[in-house]
Amino acid sequence: MDNLPVVAVVGPTGTGKSELALNLAHEIGGxxxxxxxxxxxxxxxxxxxxxxxxxxxxxxxxxxxxxxIHEEASVSHFQAQSRACMDEVRSRGHYPILVGGSGLYVRAALDILEFPGTDPSIRRELEADMEETGLETMRSRLESVDPESAASLGDARRVIRALEVHALTGRTFTSFMPQREYVQPAVQIGLRAEPAELGPKLSERVYRMERQGLLEEVRRLEPLGLRWGKTASRALGYAQFLRVLDDDMRIEDAVDETAVATRKLARKQRTWFRGDNRIQWLSWQEPGLAELAATIVREYTAGER
Structure with missing residues (x-):
């Protein structure tokens, strides 16, 4: 059934996205x-x-x-992988159900979003120029070809990236910004939870992870490259428990710091997803949540036929 939409389950961490996606898959065949x-x-x-x-x-x-664990995640690579998965799932007559709180990855899968690529030699040359001439000179150089980016980008890394994109493509960095336009039919279902509701659950979840053996998991992954992985090393909990391994932090403090960081992440995700008015929001504690979500998907699918 080639006309089945992608169903995306989104929202802040800890709201039960994985569980809803699982139950929704049972409800609609996904x-x-x-x-x-x-x-x-x-x-x-x-x-x-x-x-x-x-x-x-x-x-x-x-x-x-x-x-x-040592490999770096790539949004552009994920875009290709996720869209191939969607096609495969549809070929079996099932709904593809995309689930996660990584907003840019969701947008990359669902929306028109181009990735201009990179060129190591151009990047090295620009970095050398930055070191020799300084940020303001490089920003002036960017302003001559991409004034919008020059006005909005503050740090050296982003200025270099914008100049690299222009050198590679002849286009401005801002022309590659994502558009809120689906690349294929999609339904987004968001799980809504206010901070006062969600905060205690997030703290308890971190304590539960510690009881389940998070420190042992980190200990096992450290020799495999966790400490040096550009993406994995930044994961909440893992960064903190690496410090426990180093005797630089007590377990109790690692748990508390992870809980605080998790609440901050939830606020950031809430802000990100609230900016997308295409999302249909449901309360994370709504009775019959999967049935409500399934009704939204079925009504959308019927309207597309």
Missing amino acids: EVINADAMQFYRGMDIGTAKLGEREREGVPHHLLDILE
Whole structure:
């Protein structure tokens, strides 16, 4: 059924997106596609709240455990992978159900979003120029070809990236910014939770992860490259518990710091997704949540036919 829309389940961390995606897959006949960047990594299970094989209840899950711990996640690579997965799922007559709180990855899968690529030689030349002439000179150089980016980009790394994009493509950096336009039919269902409701659950979730063996998981992943992985090392909980391994932080402090960081992440995700008026919001504690979500999807699908 080529006309089936992509269903995206989005919202702040801890709102039950994975559970809703699973239940929704049972309701409408779907397969789950992961869009949480940290769940790409093999072995990062406890700290990412990844559903185990048994917890998936026989529903196919895609793009989990696809990277080694030392590898860097790529939004452009994910875009190609996720869209290929969507086509494969539809070819089986199932709904592709995209789930995750990594907003840029969700946008890359759903929306018209181009990636201009990179060129190491151009990047090295620009970095050398930056070191020799300084940020303001490079910003002036950017202003001559891309005044909008020059006015909005403040740090050296982004100025260099904007100049690299112009050198590669002849286009401005801002011309590659994502548009809120689906590349294929899609339904986005957001799980809404206010901070006062969600905060205590997020704290308890971190304490539960510690009890489940997060420190042992970090200890096992450290020699595999966790400390040096550009993406994995930044994961909440993992960064803090690496400090526990180094005797630089007590377990209790690592738990508290992770809980605070998790609440901040939830606020950031809430702000990101609230900016997209295409999302249909449901309360994370709504009775019959999966049935309500299934009704939204079925009504949309019927209207597309």
